[in-house]
Amino acid sequence: MDILITGITGFVGSYLAEYLLSEVPDCRIYGTIRWRSRTENLEYLNGKIKLIECDLKDYSSAKAALEQSHPQYIFHLAAQSFVVTSFHAPADTLSTNILSQLNIFEAVRALGMNPVIQIAGSSEEYGLVKSDELPITENNPLRPLSPYAVSKVTQDLLAFQYFHSYKLSVIRTRAFNHSGPRRGHVFVESNFSRQIAEIEKGLRPPILKVGNLTALRDYTDVRDMVRAYWLAVTKGEPGEVYNIATGKGYAISEIVEMLKKLTRVEIKVEEDPSRMRPSDVPVLIGDSSKFRKRTGWKPEIPFEQTLSNILDYWRQRVPEQPPAVQKIS
Numbered sequence: 001m002d003i004l005i006t007g008i009t010g011f012v013g014s015y016l017a018e019y020l021l022s023e024v025p026d027c028r029i030y031g032t033i034r035w036r037s038r039t040e041n042l043e044y045l046n047g048k049i050k051l052i053e054c055d056l057k058d059y060s061s062a063k064a065a066l067e068q069s070h071p072q073y074i075f076h077l078a079a080q081s082f083v084v085t086s087f088h089a090p091a092d093t094l095s096t097n098i099l100s101q102l103n104i105f106e107a108v109r110a111l112g113m114n115p116v117i118q119i120a121g122s123s124e125e126y127g128l129v130k131s132d133e134l135p136i137t138e139n140n141p142l143r144p145l146s147p148y149a150v151s152k153v154t155q156d157l158l159a160f161q162y163f164h165s166y167k168l169s170v171i172r173t174r175a176f177n178h179s180g181p182r183r184g185h186v187f188v189e190s191n192f193s194r195q196i197a198e199i200e201k202g203l204r205p206p207i208l209k210v211g212n213l214t215a216l217r218d219y220t221d222v223r224d225m226v227r228a229y230w231l232a233v234t235k236g237e238p239g240e241v242y243n244i245a246t247g248k249g250y251a252i253s254e255i256v257e258m259l260k261k262l263t264r265v266e267i268k269v270e271e272d273p274s275r276m277r278p279s280d281v282p283v284l285i286g287d288s289s290k291f292r293k294r295t296g297w298k299p300e301i302p303f304e305q306t307l308s309n310i311l312d313y314w315r316q317r318v319p320e321q322p323p324a325v326q327k328i329s
């Protein structure tokens with residue numbers, strides 16, 4: 001069985017590849033890589049996958065990747081995924097996320113293939129959710145609050161349209177926040193953990209820089225999330241959309257408190273105005289009963305464990321000495 005993962009060098013992509021290699025017999029995993037992609041997550045895959053140099057924004061490149069891999073399943077994870085960057089570079093976020101998917105769809109059509117394609121949507125699509133709309137079901141209105149969220153709504157709707165117009169076997173997932181070791185350091189739980197690991201090593205003063213602590217998010221461990229993605233493509237119904245979430249929300253302030261309990265260092269918390277967004281999604285708590293009923297999925301790893309694993313990851317990664325040139329973030 002041939003499987004293509006776009007974004008395989010990223011956080012979720014590397015976990016998904018690991019999961020498939022261990023759980024799916026006789027699968028061959030292909031992944032797209034750009035010349036400037038991060039490669040540190042590839043160390044976990046130990047040469048067991050086939051990398052295809054490809055820029056999905058280029059149609060001919062996307063088409064060549066499909067010709068080379070001839071997949072039965074495509075997991076489309078490649079994206080500009082940081083909400084803050086989308087405010088600084090909206091055009092790049094929109095074009096990367098939308099065009100890449102369009103090119104995959106058009107190449108699939110041109111080549112007459114019929115793979116099952118997972119489109120990785122996001123809870124960010126729901127955006128501004130009212131208090132009487134919680135937990136959020138798939139029927140909630142989409143009220144995106146960032147260019148990133150608009151790009152994900154567009155990807156989602158494009159998938160809906162290609163399913164209806166051309167019968168492409170598309171499964172749309174709307175994943176709520178997911179995390180674990182290897183998570184990019186820009187995201188809140190990973191960023192705070194890295195700061196704490198640096199404080200523990202004396203690399204920064206014992207002050208945790210934070211942004212908006214009032215937002216609520218619903219966290220699934222990445223290892224539970226990639227299991228869900230496989231169930232989505234094997235048991236989900238093409239054309240359908242599924243929330244993937246735990247149903248439990250944590251305020252970002254609670255994450256700070258949970259992390260403080262995992263360290264012996266006394267830490268002060270300080271608001272950093274540069275970490276505030278032009279608009280922030282106040283609350284995302286998901287109802288994933290549609291997905292659970294269809295696939296039998298349920299999350300297994302508690303958030304406390306995820307956070308502890310992330311902190312340990314950074315404890316191993318943060319150097320003992322500050323680098324000669326340090327970028328503080």
Ligand code: GDD
Binds near residue numbers: 123178189252277
């Ligand atoms: N990044 C960051 N850094 N966020 C902070 C900070 C900080 O120092 N302080 C507070 N926050 C708040 C943000 O304002 C936001 O409300 C919340 O923490 C989570 O921010 P992120 O971790 O950046 O994630 P996100 O929720 O915006 O987006 C993530 O989840 C989406 C699914 O809901 C990303 O992984 C998206 O790609 C994903 O689609």
